[in-house]
Amino acid sequence: MLIIWWFWSLLAICASDSFRNQAENIMRTTPVIDGHNDLPWQMLTLFNNQLRKSEANLSALAETHTNIPKLRAGFVGGQFWSAYMPCGTQNKDAVKRILEQIDVIHRMCQLYPETFECVTNSSDILPAFRRGKVASLIGVEGGHLIDSSLGVLRTLYHLGMRYLTLTHNCNTPWADNWLVDKGDDEAESQGLSPFGKLVLNEMNRLGVMIDLSHVSVATMKDALQLSKAPVIFSHSSAYSVCPHRRNVPDDVLQLVKSTNSLVMVNFYNQFVSCSDSATLSQVADHLDHIKTVAGAGAVGLGGDYDGVTNLPVGLEDVSKYPDLIAELLRRNWTETEVRGLLAENLLRVFSAVELVSNIMQVPEEETIPVEKLDGSCRTFYGHSRAPSIHLQIGALLASLASLVFSLHLL
Ligand SMILES: *[C@@H]1O[C@H](CO)[C@@H](O)[C@H](O)[C@H]1NC(C)=O
Numbered sequence: 001m002l003i004i005w006w007f008w009s010l011l012a013i014c015a016s017d018s019f020r021n022q023a024e025n026i027m028r029t030t031p032v033i034d035g036h037n038d039l040p041w042q043m044l045t046l047f048n049n050q051l052r053k054s055e056a057n058l059s060a061l062a063e064t065h066t067n068i069p070k071l072r073a074g075f076v077g078g079q080f081w082s083a084y085m086p087c088g089t090q091n092k093d094a095v096k097r098i099l100e101q102i103d104v105i106h107r108m109c110q111l112y113p114e115t116f117e118c119v120t121n122s123s124d125i126l127p128a129f130r131r132g133k134v135a136s137l138i139g140v141e142g143g144h145l146i147d148s149s150l151g152v153l154r155t156l157y158h159l160g161m162r163y164l165t166l167t168h169n170c171n172t173p174w175a176d177n178w179l180v181d182k183g184d185d186e187a188e189s190q191g192l193s194p195f196g197k198l199v200l201n202e203m204n205r206l207g208v209m210i211d212l213s214h215v216s217v218a219t220m221k222d223a224l225q226l227s228k229a230p231v232i233f234s235h236s237s238a239y240s241v242c243p244h245r246r247n248v249p250d251d252v253l254q255l256v257k258s259t260n261s262l263v264m265v266n267f268y269n270q271f272v273s274c275s276d277s278a279t280l281s282q283v284a285d286h287l288d289h290i291k292t293v294a295g296a297g298a299v300g301l302g303g304d305y306d307g308v309t310n311l312p313v314g315l316e317d318v319s320k321y322p323d324l325i326a327e328l329l330r331r332n333w334t335e336t337e338v339r340g341l342l343a344e345n346l347l348r349v350f351s352a353v354e355l356v357s358n359i360m361q362v363p364e365e366e367t368i369p370v371e372k373l374d375g376s377c378r379t380f381y382g383h384s385r386a387p388s389i390h391l392q393i394g395a396l397l398a399s400l401a402s403l404v405f406s407l408h409l410l
């Protein structure tokens with residue numbers, strides 16, 4: 001009896017090991033391309049962005065979910081690093097602060113050239129991985145970080161931004177966030193405002209992926225309907241598995257399917273199980289559900305490592321992705337489906353976005369109505385306003401003076 005029990009246990013262990021081995025074999029050629037990691041935010045809050053401090057050394061850093069040995073063990077070959085600043089910066093120093101977070105990502109690539117290679121297009125990701133690097137890309141998290149300016153949007157693109165999350169946990173003057181659906185914020189734009197639609201068009205023109213994590217359902221639907229290219233959810237899970245408003249409901253998953261878009265599943269316990277604790281198997285449930293509703297081409301990974309406070313048992317840090325892949329293989333996902341989840345679905349969306357882009361088209365020059373802008377520290381150079389009677393008299397006197405002056409010159 002004991003022998004039989006021992007035999008079956010051994011068989012079970014061997015079987016699980018074989019899934020784990022199969023996972024690693026797949027990941028040696030198709031690594032993880034993860035949609036959202038907040039290590040740059042940790043660099044700010046732990047080290048005030050002083051990356052060369054000895055405690056900040058990414059080879060040894062222990063207090064974070066992410067460090068270089070863990071990325072290697074997790075077969076991470078591509079990472080969208082999150083350039084994030086909280087909503088408290090809106091109408092304050094948002095633009096300066098986001099420039100600093102983008103600079104941190106650039107400096108990570110410079111300081112660890114044997115590990116990180118900053119890339120900006122879909123065709124450079126896998127070659128960087130094959131050279132032993134983590135291809136590093138920039139996602140800007142929060143529409144408030146462009147301060148309602150298409151000029152800022154374009155400039156962030158030039159600095160390497162390849163997705164923009166349309167909102168964080170606050171409305172922008174042009175897009176509503178998920179707290180509207182929760183009843184904690186007022187709807188202001190009922191989705192995207194007319195200026196929000198210009199932002200979206202300009203992102204299509206540049207080739208910046210539209211990220212719908214954190215936005216309201218109305219904003220999701222507007223963007224899915226208007227975008228000329230597929231969109232992403234860089235770090236969101238399935239609403240019908242865990243009814244949290246940060247997750248994606250099934251009717252939106254249908255639109256994800258019909259537009260060839262992508263949901264990169266978030267591992268935060270609150271989004272996985274709607275409670276403080278969760279397991280790796282529950283993350284697999286989200287992946288199964290999205291695959292069932294939207295198809296195997298619609299799933300990706302956006303762990304939200306270093307942006308969240310608790311993570312499932314079995315997915316504690318970035319070294320654990322192979323265990324999740326082993327679980328999916330155990331659930332009969334095919335190798336093709338797994339490679340799609342790991343990297344190929346994201347590469348498909350990213351290259352479709354690049355194909356739609358047309359940087360030669362003329363840039364949009366419309367501006368947001370000035371009364372939509374808040375904050376006491378603004379100047380208003382360039383905004384045309386009906387001249388006051390005082391200004392008109394001033395202008396009249398000035399032109400008289402210049403007439404006299406030019407007559408004098410003659
Ligand atoms: C980090 O530590 C490793 C190992 O001690 C060392 O080789 C490397 O030069 C350090 N890197 C930085 C950027 O300080």
Ligand SMILES: *[C@@H]1O[C@H](CO)[C@@H](O)[C@H](O)[C@H]1NC(C)=O
Pocket residue numbers: 120121123124
């Ligand atoms: C990708 O970006 C690199 C670096 O800017 C560039 O050399 C390469 O031509 C780009 N590839 C494509 C297909 O645009």
Ligand SMILES: *[C@@H]1O[C@H](CO)[C@@H](O)[C@H](O)[C@H]1NC(C)=O
Pocket residue numbers: 330331332
């Ligand atoms: C996987 O497939 C095998 C063989 O077809 C079947 O016996 C098993 O029940 C399936 N497992 C799941 C979780 O669907």
Ligand SMILES: [Zn+2]
Pocket residue numbers: 141213214235307
């Ligand atoms: Zn987020």
